[in-house]
Amino acid sequence: MQETPDTPAAAGTTTGAPPKIGFVSLGCPKALTDSELILTQLSAEGYVTSKTFAGADLVIVNTCGFIDDAVKESLDTIGEALAENGKVIVTGCLGAKATDDGSGNLVRAVHPKVLAVTGPHATQEVMDAVHAHVPKPHDPFVDLVPEQRALFRGEAGIKLTPKHYAYLKISEGCNHRCTFCIIPSLRGDLVSRPVGDVLKEAQALFESGVKELLVVSQDTSAYGVDVKYRTGFWDGRPVKTRMTELCIALAELAGKHGAWVRLHYVYPYPHVDELLPLMASGQILPYLDVPFQHSHPDVLRRMKRPASGEKNLERLLAWRAACPDLVIRSTFIAGFPGETEAEFQHLLDFVREAQIDRAGCFAYSPVKGATANELPGALPDEVREERRARFMAVAEEVSIQRLARRVGATMQVLVDHAPALGRKGGRGRSFADAPEIDGTVRLLPPEKASKTLKVGEFTKARILAVEGHDLLALPI
16 A cells, blocks of 8 residues: 655645545555555645545545455555545446446445545546546636646656655556456556657656656557557657567666666567567566466367467567577466366466566466456365465475575666665675565665665675575675
8 A cells, every 4th residue: 555745745836725525545556656646646636635535625545446455455545545535436447346146336336425536547537536526726827727637648747656766657558358357347458658758758757867767558558459550759869669669668778877677477479489589688587477367278268368378388488599688577266166186287387497487376366357356266265375375485485495595796776775885784686686576685784885775776696595586686
């Protein structure tokens, strides 16, 4: 859960205390970028944010509605905000969910006192609701300027991440209809952002000091499919709305600022092969977050995933041949309806053979509205959990083996934490570590008195040992 700090009023607000908005952001990085857009617009119009619900004139809760635990957390947070404040606007994925019988909105059914409910990616609808209940401050310098909000489209605004890294959302929605997933019903089909807007925002982020740009979407590999890869324009030259061309342009921008570009939610389509030369040459981080979910062809068919297990393994081996340093992170589901012991064993063998560097695993859990609920062969809860535990044991074994190859190497580390300029050590991440989901590099105090560590800057470090999913290193 991400809560916002107090922020000053936007320049130009006039007499009287500006209205305060409480804000809570729940869910995935895609939801976080939605929150950042709303907060940027609030700040642009003269609102300030409040650290507490009670001290706010109104509270906005950006919700998650993907799995039952996330739904409960969102509903509990809405209830807390209502109890402490009373004036609550709800946005995000849970706002798009209907009740079980389809007769109404789930949020309104549970919390009928909320002021307004919107779905995800709905900045203007949220702002309209805010204006209706807490009128925006009068600003004589900008109130006569039409479409003030257009000034902020495609540019970097308020960020909820540390200053040195940021998420860049390139599209919304998904064209797949995976049987375990309800994201398309919440966020709709794929809608790609104009490539010029994406690159404009990336440039603004790099110029603001961002040293790591994390590209996110529901399906990064499908960027531009919905607009037939039409040509856009950036910096006076044509650029196709397509993942490869976008990554080439991002690599160019990142190179000018000595920054990293990391790709998430990449489906293993054939054209992903085109990115490997960029990774092998260091222009894009040799890191791919690929949501495989399973390996056995029959399970993948029941999931309605877009690729077969055999092709996935072949492609992975080809990627590693083209870029030996490539790190693969992925997520998997254990205990999917109908999964046999042989099919599960196939998954364990895949993790070993594919040498998945970083893996997460969920025990299958029915999600309201997902078609997988209707599949035969539902497994008992204890079997699903037992398989998840077995999977994680194998995944950890593979991960530690992969990490052990780093011992003795000198790596570039982006510093995330360094009290007292690192005199007592610090914490950072290598190219193999995405923030919050992967391991870290624990940095020892530098041996040279002149060596310092600064958050948001790179340091070279010699890897000394493996500590679970993390590395121990000495800054040099």
